[in-house]
Amino acid sequence: MASSKRLEKNFQHLAGIGQESSGGFTRLAFSDTDWEAREFVIGLMKQAGLVIRVDAFGNVIGRREGVNPAASVIMTGSHIDSVPHGGNYDGVVGTLGAIEALQCLEEAGEKNYHPIEVVVFMSEESSRFGVATLGSKAFCGKLSREKLDELKDKQGLSLADVLRQRNLSPDNIAEAHYKGGIKSFLEIHIEQGKVLETTQNQLGVVTGIAAPTRLRVMFTGQADHSGATPMNMRQDALTAAAEIILQVEAFANEEAHNAVVGTTGIVKAEPGVMNVIPGKVELGIDIRGIDAPSKQRVVDKLKAEFEAIKKKRGVGIEVVVLSDDTPVKLPDHMVEFLYDICQQSSYKSIRMPSGAGHDAMHIATLADTGMVFIPCRDGISHNPAEHAKIEDITAATEVLTKAIQKLAAKE
Numbered sequence: 561m562a563s564s565k566r567l568e569k570n571f572q573h574l575a576g577i578g579q580e581s582s583g584g585f586t587r588l589a590f591s592d593t594d595w596e597a598r599e600f601v602i603g604l605m606k607q608a609g610l611v612i613r614v615d616a617f618g619n620v621i622g623r624r625e626g627v628n629p630a631a632s633v634i635m636t637g638s639h640i641d642s643v644p645h646g647g648n649y650d651g652v653v654g655t656l657g658a659i660e661a662l663q664c665l666e667e668a669g670e671k672n673y674h675p676i677e678v679v680v681f682m683s684e685e686s687s688r689f690g691v692a693t694l695g696s697k698a699f700c701g702k703l704s705r706e707k708l709d710e711l712k713d714k715q716g717l718s719l720a721d722v723l724r725q726r727n728l729s730p731d732n733i734a735e736a737h738y739k740g741g742i743k744s745f746l747e748i749h750i751e752q753g754k755v756l757e758t759t760q761n762q763l764g765v766v767t768g769i770a771a772p773t774r775l776r777v778m779f780t781g782q783a784d785h786s787g788a789t790p791m792n793m794r795q796d797a798l799t800a801a802a803e804i805i806l807q808v809e810a811f812a813n814e815e816a817h818n819a820v821v822g823t824t825g826i827v828k829a830e831p832g833v834m835n836v837i838p839g840k841v842e843l844g845i846d847i848r849g850i851d852a853p854s855k856q857r858v859v860d861k862l863k864a865e866f867e868a869i870k871k872k873r874g875v876g877i878e879v880v881v882l883s884d885d886t887p888v889k890l891p892d893h894m895v896e897f898l899y900d901i902c903q904q905s906s907y908k909s910i911r912m913p914s915g916a917g918h919d920a921m922h923i924a925t926l927a928d929t930g931m932v933f934i935p936c937r938d939g940i941s942h943n944p945a946e947h948a949k950i951e952d953i954t955a956a957t958e959v960l961t962k963a964i965q966k967l968a969a970k971e
């Protein structure tokens with residue numbers, strides 16, 4: 561059984577690292593506080609009987625050998641770095657939960673056919689280098705040597721410099737690409753939203769990890785006098801943009817059953833005075849979903865709408881695609897496998913998408929991947945007010961332990 565007491569003690573210990581007077585935590589990637597937290601976690605992994613190795617990016621991997629050392633690995637883990645003034649749960653739940661699960665297996669003296677590994681990914685948050693999930697990218701062979709020089713923090717230190725400071729060799733980055741076979745990867749994490757709390761569920765089994773398509777759309781009309789220009793002689797960039805804003809909502813609603821969400825978060829109108837018809841408008845549109853085709857349908861409909869509005873209103877519309885990432889759908893059999901364990905353990909749970917990105921989305925390209933969410937108070941994360949209940953952390957750890965036991969057994 562996962563021990564709430566032990567989990568609580570470990571959370572408290574980590575809370576002492578990087579805590580600020582505001583109550584928040586700052587453990588920026590590769591900073592001294594991040595490294596101190598990493599040392600603590602390595603100590604816990606050793607106590608759980610794991611054999612530690614570190615890859616070229618500093619990702620920590622602790623291994624519990626299997627009856628068949630050559631069999632594919634069951635892997636679980638998360639991250640411990642934080643955003644500035646963040647909380648003590650984002651990533652930490654998945655790291656301490658994974659170690660607790662392995663501690664339980666060690667205490668039970670159980671034999672696992674497949675080897676089991678706990679991984680702590682470095683630099684998950686984008687706060688220091690502007691790019692998220694760097695450790696899991698390196699792990700999947702998606703982080704190049706050039707990128708390490710390119711990415712710089714606010715002090716002008718490159719990621720390569722920072723790796724050297726930690727006695728890691730940037731030139732060996734390719735070796736961080738995980739070589740062995742991974743049978744499955746599991747990560748538990750706080751939800752970072754309000755769905756579980758609102759629906760009063762204790763656990764959420766993640767069906768997919770959303771990825772955004774982001775568009776910057778520039779509307780060009782005519783900035784004429786608001787009094788002297790009759791309604792039929794206008795090229796109002798803002799009313800044209802307003803039609804698009806409502807269509808973003810409507811098209812996303814049409815795909816809501818596929819968990820698509822659409823947001824126009826930026827509206828800038830020029831010249832921004834009462835007596836001039838807006839001549840220039842910029843919109844920032846963010847479309848997300850876990851199902852690539854349904855997200856694409858929304859984007860395609862919007863593109864058709866741009867053409868229609870251009871003709872109808874005689875305004876210019878220029879579209880820049882800022883990002884177009886592919887969502888990750890997690891395999892149905894992993895979703896059902898984890899959901900069944902939640903049900904058998906009588907934890908009230910639902911299947912749900914993840915709106916935020918996680919290390920798991922990269923590992924999903926290497927292995928069958930599953931994720932379990934726990935609620936966080938008021939849905940708040942990346943904030944000193946971030947909080948998760950120890951009962952929920954323990955419940956997710958129980959589910960993780962059972963899942964690992966089943967997956968690590970001989971088929």
Ligand SMILES: [Zn+2]
Nearest residue numbers: 650651684749
């Ligand atoms: Zn996280």
